[in-house]
Amino acid sequence: xxTKRYMNKNDRPLCVMTVNGTRRQAECEPRTTLLDFLRAQPxxxxxxxxxxxxxxxxxxxxLNGEPARSCLxxxxxxxxxxxxxxxxxxxxxxxxxxxxxFSRHHALQCGFCTPGVLITAEHLLRKCPDPTExxxxxxxxxxxxxxxxxTGMVQAILDVARARSAKQR
Amino acid sequence: MKSAAxxxxxPSTLTDACKFLSDHQxxxxxxxxxxxxxxxxxxxxxxxxxxxxxxxxxxLQAIRYANGELIVGAMVRQSGLERxxxxxxHQPVLSAVLPWVAHPPIxxxxxxxxxxxxxxxSAELALALLTLEGRVLVQSTRGQRFVSAxxxxxxxxxxxxxxDEIIVQAHFPMLDSSAAVGFSEFGYRHGDFAVASVLLxxxxxxxxxxxxxxxxxxxxxxxxxAFHPAAVKERILELARDLDVRSDPNTSSEFRRHxxxxxxxxxxAQAWA
Numbered sequence: 001x002x003t004k005r006y007m008n009k010n011d012r013p014l015c016v017m018t019v020n021g022t023r024r025q026a027e028c029e030p031r032t033t034l035l036d037f038l039r040a041q042p043x044x045x046x047x048x049x050x051x052x053x054x055x056x057x058x059x060x061x062x063l064n065g066e067p068a069r070s071c072l073x074x075x076x077x078x079x080x081x082x083x084x085x086x087x088x089x090x091x092x093x094x095x096x097x098x099x100x101x102f103s104r105h106h107a108l109q110c111g112f113c114t115p116g117v118l119i120t121a122e123h124l125l126r127k128c129p130d131p132t133e134x135x136x137x138x139x140x141x142x143x144x145x146x147x148x149x150x151t152g153m154v155q156a157i158l159d160v161a162r163a164r165s166a167k168q169r
Numbered sequence: 170m171k172s173a174a175x176x177x178x179x180p181s182t183l184t185d186a187c188k189f190l191s192d193h194q195x196x197x198x199x200x201x202x203x204x205x206x207x208x209x210x211x212x213x214x215x216x217x218x219x220x221x222x223x224x225x226x227x228x229l230q231a232i233r234y235a236n237g238e239l240i241v242g243a244m245v246r247q248s249g250l251e252r253x254x255x256x257x258x259h260q261p262v263l264s265a266v267l268p269w270v271a272h273p274p275i276x277x278x279x280x281x282x283x284x285x286x287x288x289x290x291s292a293e294l295a296l297a298l299l300t301l302e303g304r305v306l307v308q309s310t311r312g313q314r315f316v317s318a319x320x321x322x323x324x325x326x327x328x329x330x331x332x333d334e335i336i337v338q339a340h341f342p343m344l345d346s347s348a349a350v351g352f353s354e355f356g357y358r359h360g361d362f363a364v365a366s367v368l369l370x371x372x373x374x375x376x377x378x379x380x381x382x383x384x385x386x387x388x389x390x391x392x393x394x395a396f397h398p399a400a401v402k403e404r405i406l407e408l409a410r411d412l413d414v415r416s417d418p419n420t421s422s423e424f425r426r427h428x429x430x431x432x433x434x435x436x437x438a439q440a441w442a
Binding site: 001002005006007008009010029036051052053054063068069071072073074077138139141142 | 171172175176177178180181185188189203210211212220222248272273275277278359360
């Protein structure tokens with residue numbers, strides 16, 4: 001066995017990754033999920049722990065630029081990777097256009113699912129700048145909102161897509 | 170909802186992975202994408218003493234074509250295969266089923282071979298491998314061997330593999346350029362587990378019909394005598410009537426039988442479009 005690559009269940013090796021462009025590290029057990037790694041970091045509790053088995057989507061983050069459930073990856077598997085969370089969106093205390101649209105369209109009620117939804121929505125708009133309502137709804141189907149606020153979310157996302165493409169022209 | 174503690178091994182070679190799995194037989198699980206294994210651990214439905222992670226092993230990310238087969242390595246993510254197949258006409262079955270495999274955030278992590286190893290009876294990839302008469306290459310300390318899809322799936326979440334064997338490749342036969350495919354699925358939400366699904370592959374040899382979600386394993390039927398859509402429809406109606414169809418708290422057998430017929434109609438319409 002290659003012992004350098006082995007962690008005992010009680011070991012807490014240092015795990016280092018890039019979160020929102022900043023180097024973050026923690027000593028964590030093999031079983032620590034990416035979700036728990038993130039939430040234990042100062043100022044990074046925006047990623048919400050919902051069902052913790054991949055169903056609800058509240059903990060969705062971008063892992064090397066692609067949406068992934070942070071509850072379904074172990075932190076040590078993400079060592080060296082780049083993670084983007086909801087905290088990476090607003091800069092200098094200014095909400096992004098997408099976040100402002102969510103507020104304007106009442107696209108959140110309790111707000112628990114919102115961090116994951118924003119990540120998915122931002123990724124959708126980057127990949128597909130002019131989505132149809134059907135595409136938006138399909139992307140949102142990866143998320144559960146217990147307040148049933150989907151209509152507002154769809155409107156907010158379509159609104160941002162329109163505004164961004166108008167700006168491009 | 171936290172996993173029990175486990176030892177974690179992240180080897181750089183398959184040989185090391187197989188050796189570790191063999192040394193910890195029965196108490197070690199293979200981790201690839203983890204999209205099923207990690208929830209299983211979190212819910213403590215399994216608490217193995219150790220996990221062996223395949224993600225740092227070179228060569229398992231490859232997708233290639235050889236001898237009329239599409240060969241998919243153990244660490245190929247479902248979304249990676251989906252992207253790779255965008256311009257590949259000879260693999261219409263996988264292009265048809267992959268968008269139905271869970272939601273994109275899950276497909277971004279989940280692997281093709283992991284889905285086969287998990288052997289969920291409603292899994293689209295298991296249905297595709299079986300209907301295409303594909304096979305998997307498995308490795309252990311005893312060497313490598315091929316297992317056909319027909320012999321691989323033996324029960325709900327059960328394969329015929331030994332506990333120390335790792336699926337290192339999935340081999341999906343390529344189709345003739347004249348082949349046509351129909352696939353239709355019903356789930357309560359797109360991306361959820363299939364309640365029932367029907368896959369039709371039509372080529373010069375005849376028609377292969379696959380059913381997902383109706384039994385403990387995916388089912389496939391050869392219809393070398395049924396070249397006409399009406400004959401296929403007739404056969405689907407017979408099967409939907411005669412098969413032992415499972416029920417669960419959300420969906421009765423009766424409803425699943427009904428679904429097989431209507432999904433069958435949609436699949437026929439696609440395959441004869």
